[in-house]
Amino acid sequence: MLRDIVVLFLLACGLFFFFVGSVGLVRMPDVFCRIHATTKCDTLGAGLILLALIVWQGFGFTSINIAIVLMFIWLTNPTACHSIARSQYTLQTLKNKESAKEA
Amino acid sequence: MRKEHVSGTVILFVLLFVFWLILAANAHWSTIIVGLMTAALIVFYNTDIAFSPKEITKIGFKSFVALFFLLGTLVKEIVKANIDVVRIVLHPRLPINPGFTTSRQPLEKDVNRMLFGNAITLTPGTLTVELDEKEILVHELVRKERPIVENSAIEKAFIRYEEAGR
Secondary structure (H helix, E strand, C coil), X not given: CHHHHHHHHHHHHHHHHHHHHHHHHHHCCCHHHHHXXXXXXXXXXXXXXXXXXXXXXXXXXXXHXXXXXXXXXXXXXXXXXXXXXXXXXXXXXXXXXXXXXXX | CCHHHHHHHHHHHHHHHHHHHHHHCCCCXXXXXXXXXXXXXXXXXXXXHCCCCCCCCCCCHHHHHHHHHHHHHHHHHHHHHHHHHHHXXXXXXXXXXXXXXXXXXXXCCHHHHHHHHHHHHHCCCEEEEEECCCEEEEEECECCCCCCCCCCHHHHHHXXXXXXXX
């Protein structure tokens, strides 16, 4: 019973963070700001939901597996976002250079 | 196999083997033998891309303590960053003032730099755009007078971690 409550609470918090991430994706003005909203909320949202899974399952080998999944999410998520941000930055500087040349 | 790659190779082997054991979730002798063989094969075919001492911090008691401290700081900063973003996104007027800042990049080892860049992305209000030997280019959601990365808790934790491995 207590476990159910804890799991529900963690799931609700995780869902809330994912929801805020999605709202941020829509509301923010440009690419970089959108990345801000999605990276941060995804990491904690996924973390809380996986934590809920660990609590639900009980501690054991499965929870170590879930912790590894979480570690990979925390490693790949910022990497992907860095890649997107960097390509956008390169594109922007390239465009600025071209427009400066034309003017 | 060159000599400077030996410690990195051992680390890679141990990591792969422990990973295998966790995934297999039993300690039957056949599992262990298959795991040892697979890990050895993978390490053998990847010696040239294994970690070299130039890239990673030395493993020891001190650097382990520093690593735990670093992970604690990181989790704290992630929670803070999320609350920050929630506050900004749900604010009716969207109080942002985005812009780029550069600040110094204090680390020497490649793997630490990679982790540092990732950690900066996960800490409040900052996003790593570019990172090289000396400088780090960061996009900030709400600009302050000074770069947020400078003297932040996460930067201090990383410097401490690298010093511990000397």
